[in-house]
Amino acid sequence: MINETMTVQERFLAAVALDENIDRHPVIPLIEAFAVRHYGATQGEGWRDHTLVRDAMIKCQQDFGYDWIWKPNYSWPHLPGRFTYAPVRLLVPGKHIPEDSLRQIDEIEQFYRDDYDEIAAAGWNGFWNEQYPRTRGRSIESLKKRQQVFFDDFLADTKVCEEKAGPVLLGVAVDSPLMSFSMCRTLLGFTKDLYQVPDKVELAMNAACGDFISNALDSIKAMNKDIEIAHIVLERGSGLYYNLELFERFEWPFIQKYVDAFISEGVVPWLHLDTDWSKNLPYFKQLPKGKCVLDLDGHTDIFNAKEILGGHMCISGDVPAALSTLGTPEEVEAYCKKLIDEVGSGGGFMLTTGCECPIDAKPENVAAMVNTAKSYKGKFDRKLF
Amino acid sequence: MKREYKNNEGVDQPMENPDQRASFRTLTEAFENLDSDEVEKTIQKLLSQGEEPFAVLDNCRVAMTKVGQLFSEGIFHLAELMLSADIFQDVVGILEPLLVADGKAEVLGRVVIGTPKGDIHDIGKNIVATVLRANGFEVFDVGVDVEPDVFVEKVLETDAQIVAMSALITPAFEPMKAIVDLLVEKGQRSEKFIIIGGGCTTNVVRESIGADAWTLDPQESADILKKFMGVN
Numbered sequence: 001m002i003n004e005t006m007t008v009q010e011r012f013l014a015a016v017a018l019d020e021n022i023d024r025h026p027v028i029p030l031i032e033a034f035a036v037r038h039y040g041a042t043q044g045e046g047w048r049d050h051t052l053v054r055d056a057m058i059k060c061q062q063d064f065g066y067d068w069i070w071k072p073n074y075s076w077p078h079l080p081g082r083f084t085y086a087p088v089r090l091l092v093p094g095k096h097i098p099e100d101s102l103r104q105i106d107e108i109e110q111f112y113r114d115d116y117d118e119i120a121a122a123g124w125n126g127f128w129n130e131q132y133p134r135t136r137g138r139s140i141e142s143l144k145k146r147q148q149v150f151f152d153d154f155l156a157d158t159k160v161c162e163e164k165a166g167p168v169l170l171g172v173a174v175d176s177p178l179m180s181f182s183m184c185r186t187l188l189g190f191t192k193d194l195y196q197v198p199d200k201v202e203l204a205m206n207a208a209c210g211d212f213i214s215n216a217l218d219s220i221k222a223m224n225k226d227i228e229i230a231h232i233v234l235e236r237g238s239g240l241y242y243n244l245e246l247f248e249r250f251e252w253p254f255i256q257k258y259v260d261a262f263i264s265e266g267v268v269p270w271l272h273l274d275t276d277w278s279k280n281l282p283y284f285k286q287l288p289k290g291k292c293v294l295d296l297d298g299h300t301d302i303f304n305a306k307e308i309l310g311g312h313m314c315i316s317g318d319v320p321a322a323l324s325t326l327g328t329p330e331e332v333e334a335y336c337k338k339l340i341d342e343v344g345s346g347g348g349f350m351l352t353t354g355c356e357c358p359i360d361a362k363p364e365n366v367a368a369m370v371n372t373a374k375s376y377k378g379k380f381d382r383k384l385f
Numbered sequence: 386m387k388r389e390y391k392n393n394e395g396v397d398q399p400m401e402n403p404d405q406r407a408s409f410r411t412l413t414e415a416f417e418n419l420d421s422d423e424v425e426k427t428i429q430k431l432l433s434q435g436e437e438p439f440a441v442l443d444n445c446r447v448a449m450t451k452v453g454q455l456f457s458e459g460i461f462h463l464a465e466l467m468l469s470a471d472i473f474q475d476v477v478g479i480l481e482p483l484l485v486a487d488g489k490a491e492v493l494g495r496v497v498i499g500t501p502k503g504d505i506h507d508i509g510k511n512i513v514a515t516v517l518r519a520n521g522f523e524v525f526d527v528g529v530d531v532e533p534d535v536f537v538e539k540v541l542e543t544d545a546q547i548v549a550m551s552a553l554i555t556p557a558f559e560p561m562k563a564i565v566d567l568l569v570e571k572g573q574r575s576e577k578f579i580i581i582g583g584g585c586t587t588n589v590v591r592e593s594i595g596a597d598a599w600t601l602d603p604q605e606s607a608d609i610l611k612k613f614m615g616v617n
Binding site: 091097101102104106187188191192194195239240241242243246275299320321322323325326327358359360361 | 419462463464467468471503504505506508530554555556558559584585586587589590593
C-alpha cells in the first residue's frame with residue numbers, strides 16, 4: 001500500500017489545486033443505493049428510514065476504505081423553499097414503484113411555455129412559491145416544512161457519518177438553469193422552446209440564475225462544513241444534445257457565473273458532467289485554474305479531457321457502470337491503473353465511479369477500484385508533466 | 386438552408402416535372418431545417434396536386450434518414466434528431482390513414498422495441514423507434530419498465546424479426562438477458578435479431594446478455610437492421 005502522508009481533506013484540496021506532490025490520488029466511488037443493497041436492505045426501507053441509509057454509508061466506507069462518503073442519506077438538501085434544482089416528481093421505491101427498485105424521476109411538465117414570462121418577472125424562488133401549489137395541490141408552506149426536516153436530517157446524518165467513519169463530500173447539488181428548465185419542460189418541450197422562443201427562455205434563465213446561486217450558497221453555508229463543495233449538475237446542455245451556438249448562449253454563461261460566485265465564497269465547484277461533453281471541453285479552460293473539479297460519467301472521453309484540460313482542472317472519473325456491474329476485479333484494476341497512469345499523471349485527478357456507483361455493482365469490483373487507488377502510484381514520473 | 390441542386394438531387398426518385406421536383410426539394414429542406422409548418426404545408430400541397438401519399442412519405446423518410454446520417458457524422462445533435470423525429474411523427478399521422486386506404490403500407494421488417502423492467506427512461510427508445518419507422522420498419526413500442534414475458538409475448542404475437550431493447554441504468558441488464566433467455570426457451574432465438582442500446586450499454590453488455598448488435602447511434606441501428614433484413 002502507498003504510504004499515506006496526507007489527511008483525506010488535504011489530499012482532496014491538493015488534487016483540486018493540481019498539486020503534483022500529492023501522496024496518492026483520492027478515491028471516491030459515488031455510492032448511494034449500492035450501500036443499502038449491499039447490506040441487505042431494500043430501497044424502500046432506505047427511503048422510509050434515512051438512518052438505515054446513513055448506517056449503510058458508514059459501514060460501506062469502513063469496509064471498503066475509500067476516502068469520502070458521497071452522501072449521508074438519500075436526500076439532496078437545500079434550505080426550505082430555495083430550490084437548487086427542478087422540483088421533479090420522484091418515483092419512490094415501495095410507494096410508486098416496486099420495493100427494491102432504484103428510485104427514478106417521472107419527467108412530466110412542471111411548467112409551461114407561458115410561464116417563462118413569470119419566471120423572468122419573479123425569479124426562480126418567486127415563481128415556485130406560486131407554481132408549486134398550482135401543480136401539486138399542496139401549499140408551499142407544507143413543502144417547506146418537509147424540506148426543513150430533510151435538511152435537518154441531512155445535517156444530523158452528516159455529523160454521525162463524520163464522527164464514525166469519514167468526511168461527507170456533498171454539500172449542495174445545484175442544476176444549471178438549462179438543466180432545471182429542461183427537466184421541468186421535458187426534453188422535447190424545452191428543445192422546442194430553445195428553437196421557437198429563445199429570447200423568452202434566455203430572459204427567464206437570467207432571472208433565475210441569481211436565485212440558483214444564492215440558494216446554493218445559503219444552503220451550503222448553513223451546513224457549516226470544513227470543505228464546502230457545490231455539485232453543479234450538468235447534462236442537458238452538452239454537445240450531445242445541442243450545437244455550440246446554443247451552448248454558448250444558454251449554458252456556458254451560467255456555468256461561468258456559478259463557478260465565479262462559488263469560488264469567491266470559498267466553495268469548490270464540482271462540475272458533474274453526464275453524457276458526452278467532448279465538444280464543450282475547450283470552454284472549460286476559461287475557468288480559473290486549479291479551482292474546480294470536472295467529474296465525468298464515462299461518456300466523455302476522459303483521456304481526451306486530460307489532453308485538453310490537464311494542468312488546468314482537476315479531472316475525476318470514470319469507472320464505467322457496466323464495468324462495475326459486469327466486469328471482473330482484474331478488468332476494473334486494469335482500467336483504474338490506466339486512469340491513474342494517463343489521467344493522473346502530474347496530479348489533478350480523483351478516481352471515482354462514472355456517475356453513481358451502480359446499485360448492482362459487484363462488491364469485489366468496488367474493492368478493486370479502492371485497492372488500486374491505494375496501492376498503485378502510476379508508471380509515469382509526475383514531475384515530468 | 387438554401388441549396389443549388391443538380392438533376393434529381395434532393396428527391397427520392399427521378400422526376401421529370403420540375404415543379405414536382407421543386408416541391409419535393411422544399412419538403413426535404415423543410416425537414417432538415419426543422420420547419421414543421423413548412424413540412425405540413427408542403428405535404429398538403431403535394432397531396433392536393435395528386436401526389437401519391439406513399440411517394441410523399443418516402444421522401445420524408447429519405448429526409449429523416451439524412452438527418453440521422455448528419456447526427457452520425459456529428460453535424461446534427463440530439464436536438465435536431467428529436468425535433469425531426471417529432472415532425473416525422475406528425476407526418477406519419479397525416480399520411481398513414483391515406484396509406485392504409487391505398488393498401489400500400491410496405492415494410493422492411495417488424496421490430497418490437499421497449500425499455501425492460503426496472504428502467505423507465507424512454508427518450509432514446511422513442512427516437513430510435515421513429516428513426517426505424519422513417520427507415521421503413523414497422524415498429525411496435527411496448528413502452529417502459531416491461532416485464533420479460535410481456536416483451537416476448539409481443540414479439541411472438543407480431544412475428545417480429547427484430548427485438549430492440551434500450552436502457553439507461555444497469556438494473557435493466559438482467560431483464561434484458563431474461564428476454565433473450567425466454568426466446569431461447571421458446572425455440573425462437575435463432576429466428577430473431579436482437580439489438581440493444583442506451584446510455585449504460587456497451588459491447589460487453591451485448592455479449593453478456595447474448596444480443597446480436599449494440600449501438601448508441603439511431604441511424605446506425607437502422608443501417609444494421611436493414612443489413613440483417615438483406616436490404617441495401
